[in-house]
Amino acid sequence: MGTGHFVEITGADGTFTAYLAVAADGRGPGIVLCQEIFGVNAAMRTLADQLAEEGYTVLVPDLYWRQQPGVDLGYTPADFDRAFTLYQAFDEQAALRDIADTAAHLRGLPGWSGDGLGVIGYCLGGKLAYLAACDVPGVDIAIGYYGVGIEKALDRLAGLKGRLVLHIAGEDAYCPAPARAAIQAAAAGNPKVEIFVYPGVDHAFARPAGDHYNRAAALLAHERSITALRPVIGPHYNLSALWDEHVRHEFDTRNVPDTMATMVAEPYVNHIPTMTGGVGYKQLSRFYRHHFIHNNPADMRLEPISRTVGASQVVDEFILCFTHDREIDWLLPGVAPTGKYVEIPMLGVVKFRGSKLYHEHIYWDQASVLVQIGLLNPAGLPVAGAETAHKLRDESLPSNSLMPSWPTSAGKPVD
Structure with missing residues (x-):
């Protein structure tokens, strides 16, 4: 009905x-x-x-x-x-x-x-x-x-x-x-x-x-x-402020009811590389309570890089920084803590319905995470560790360092 x-x-x-x-x-x-x-x-x-x-x-x-x-x-x-x-x-x-x-x-x-x-x-x-x-x-x-x-x-x-x-x-x-x-x-x-x-x-x-x-x-x-x-x-909403409020309850106050209160009745979250999150209020609140909000390292923080705000969507670019001092179910499920410090570029596509958050799609390079905690040897592979975050902060750092063929194009015409 x-x-x-x-x-x-x-x-x-x-x-x-x-x-x-x-x-x-x-x-x-x-x-x-x-x-x-x-x-x-x-x-x-x-x-x-x-x-x-x-x-x-x-x-x-x-x-x-x-x-x-x-x-x-x-x-x-x-x-x-x-x-x-x-x-x-x-x-x-x-x-x-x-x-x-x-x-x-x-x-x-x-x-x-x-x-x-x-x-x-x-x-x-x-x-x-x-x-x-x-x-x-x-x-x-x-x-x-x-x-x-x-x-x-x-x-x-x-x-x-x-x-x-x-x-x-x-x-x-x-x-x-x-x-x-x-x-x-x-x-x-x-x-x-x-x-x-x-x-x-x-x-x-x-x-x-x-x-x-x-x-x-x-x-x-x-x-x-x-x-x-x-x-x-209309109506007109400050989606940037609404997203900031949601993130504040996730990472600062670490309050599950307050986090869920920023969302529609049946929201969903999908962390794309690990397929973690939840669909619907019951599953997502369970995920937040037992596998996310109280599961994150104490020093975990988000370093903002850029933000694009549309009519009903926010696209957030940031670097997630943390020490791997515990098993992080949503990011490194089943991986015992290594004590390694990690910096990983992330992208969040956040959809709103009215003044409430409807869904989150969160993207990152899982290979870079695995390199940084020592579970993946980058030798001979086109992957990098914390260098990806460093270059996001400073675009003047060298490009194409993973391309063996890059030196061969030096001096060649570009027209």
């Missing part, structure tokens, strides 16, 4: 229901989320809940209410048949009135911060998001995922007032190459429009648990959507 609930909306044409997911912070910019042809089903409610985690108050109106209120279909052959029957009798103009009524209702909710309003849609809803951007007053930004039939309504683009983002599947039979080319040509040169094409993926690539779901493409499209939304309607 999701974390939200259904509300009633009284509009110009009658009363219909909508699924409401309130922003995780209690108030946020508004989003009208437009359904696929399957109604306000579990997939749409999941997407609404995710957007609420991102800081938005979301309404998903039942756009089939004139035909059959409360449509909630799955993806069986019978469900597809019913969905296409409903779609064939669907009135787009009536749906746009419903979207306008939903937006008006949303603006009156205590969960709306007053910062702006967007429309997002998938499939059928993807085209409706496009039409709403062109026809519905007060839409600051619209985002359409694999909208069907946009190429037949390109004349409406002249009415665009706010920003428009379209995500198109490269293998979408409902938007073949000629249709895609027509959309791109119509939008060419319009600074308000961004179009992203995802090669090799099919229609509904962002539908949770769908047959065509492509995780990489869905995550990239979501990141692009959030990047488009933030500057137009």
